[in-house]
Amino acid sequence: MSLLNRYRATRHLSDDVFADLWSTEATTGQPVVNPHLSDCAQCRTRYANFTDWLDRIQDDALAEADEAFPPERLAAQQAQVMRRLEGLERPARVIAFPHFSRPVTSTQGHAQRWVAAAAAAGLVIGLVAGQLFDVRHLLSTPRGPVATQTARLTTPPQINSGNAVVLPASLPSVSDETLFFGGDPAHATGRLSMLQSIDDITPRARDIDLPR
Amino acid sequence: MTGAQAAGLPTREADSAAASAVKAMQAEGRHAEARERYAELVARHQRRAARIAFHYLRDSAEADEAVQDALVKAYSHLSSFREELPFEVWFTRILINGCLDRIKARTRRERWLVPMPESPVGQRDFTERVASVGPSPEDQLLGRERRQKLAMALSRLPERQRSVFMLSHYQGCTSREVSAMTGLNESTVRVHLFRAIRRLRTLLAEDGASIGVGGEKRRVTS
Numbered sequence: 001m002s003l004l005n006r007y008r009a010t011r012h013l014s015d016d017v018f019a020d021l022w023s024t025e026a027t028t029g030q031p032v033v034n035p036h037l038s039d040c041a042q043c044r045t046r047y048a049n050f051t052d053w054l055d056r057i058q059d060d061a062l063a064e065a066d067e068a069f070p071p072e073r074l075a076a077q078q079a080q081v082m083r084r085l086e087g088l089e090r091p092a093r094v095i096a097f098p099h100f101s102r103p104v105t106s107t108q109g110h111a112q113r114w115v116a117a118a119a120a121a122g123l124v125i126g127l128v129a130g131q132l133f134d135v136r137h138l139l140s141t142p143r144g145p146v147a148t149q150t151a152r153l154t155t156p157p158q159i160n161s162g163n164a165v166v167l168p169a170s171l172p173s174v175s176d177e178t179l180f181f182g183g184d185p186a187h188a189t190g191r192l193s194m195l196q197s198i199d200d201i202t203p204r205a206r207d208i209d210l211p212r
Numbered sequence: 213m214t215g216a217q218a219a220g221l222p223t224r225e226a227d228s229a230a231a232s233a234v235k236a237m238q239a240e241g242r243h244a245e246a247r248e249r250y251a252e253l254v255a256r257h258q259r260r261a262a263r264i265a266f267h268y269l270r271d272s273a274e275a276d277e278a279v280q281d282a283l284v285k286a287y288s289h290l291s292s293f294r295e296e297l298p299f300e301v302w303f304t305r306i307l308i309n310g311c312l313d314r315i316k317a318r319t320r321r322e323r324w325l326v327p328m329p330e331s332p333v334g335q336r337d338f339t340e341r342v343a344s345v346g347p348s349p350e351d352q353l354l355g356r357e358r359r360q361k362l363a364m365a366l367s368r369l370p371e372r373q374r375s376v377f378m379l380s381h382y383q384g385c386t387s388r389e390v391s392a393m394t395g396l397n398e399s400t401v402r403v404h405l406f407r408a409i410r411r412l413r414t415l416l417a418e419d420g421a422s423i424g425v426g427g428e429k430r431r432v433t434s
Contacts, residue, residue: 015413019406019410022409023380023402023405023409027380027386027401027402028386028387029386054381054409058382060359060362062382064266065262065263065266068262068266069272069275074259077258077276077279077280078254081283082247082254084280085287088284088288089243
């Protein structure tokens, strides 16, 4: 035996060595022989304490888990597992969409369709009637000078073959009074005199001396 | 008693035989019989599964759900079960993966949630106030305190060390079984177990746990 090995054999074992010994035993399931451990009573006692400590840890951990899972809970768990397994083999259940609280009959369906059709028909009739009314209104309006002038203006202008565009000759003859008052001279005179009096009392900018 | 057990086969072989029988029944469409046979496997592995899930998740309700999910998943995927692997190992792997998924989901969830304030000191749950015929209140208190310290120390271990320690020590699995369950190498399993024990010893000694660690911790040299 070398000097180093002799020194190691006489030296007491550390916790790390105990941990190594114990883990080797635990994982292989075979007892591990250590020469120092078989010779040294002190280390044997310490190793026994070490294994006791680990056993206590195991007992505590298992007791805690068993406390959380008493036999009744395990029985309930097993029943639940069996229910879930049965459910796996059943085909998927289709849940019907919730019905209306009041059953819908076929006559009501017909009535709804009639209401919709009547509303659409009413809309169409209203539009047609509106168009007819406008046309009649246009037809019933008497053709005055403005209408005559407008009709005259809408006639296509005669364009010379030259570059200059020639306006219709009748256009300048339309006076403002005619345009505004519809060509009724009596009516226009009354309105003009009224406007004239308002115009007389209205101050003009040139009459006012503004301070500079 | 199942047929395999009656024939004197060891439990693990009996489990594998039962799993193979259930698989065959499923393939033949005899679902009711398959379920009945599977119920035997459930009864045999339920407690062990509950312990593992509880030690992973530290919450009984969540552990309950994880065990149920794993049992249902194992039944519905029994067609992929290989006979050369013990049923226990195959099932435990499903369970552990489920627990790890739940831990990940919980971590994600807790990132967005503010923890509820704890109940004031002295105000206990109704269930704790009910008289029981078990150990004395003092023993219960000491035991609870010890378990809390142990759980705290375990939670501070890296995930792999914790898994290896729980499977090796609590469930008594060999390194080969732990390797099959966790996907780690056998030698890595031993290293993780060694490190887990060493770290636990240090953590519990730091916490001053009343398990006699402090006195034994000192290094004796001649």
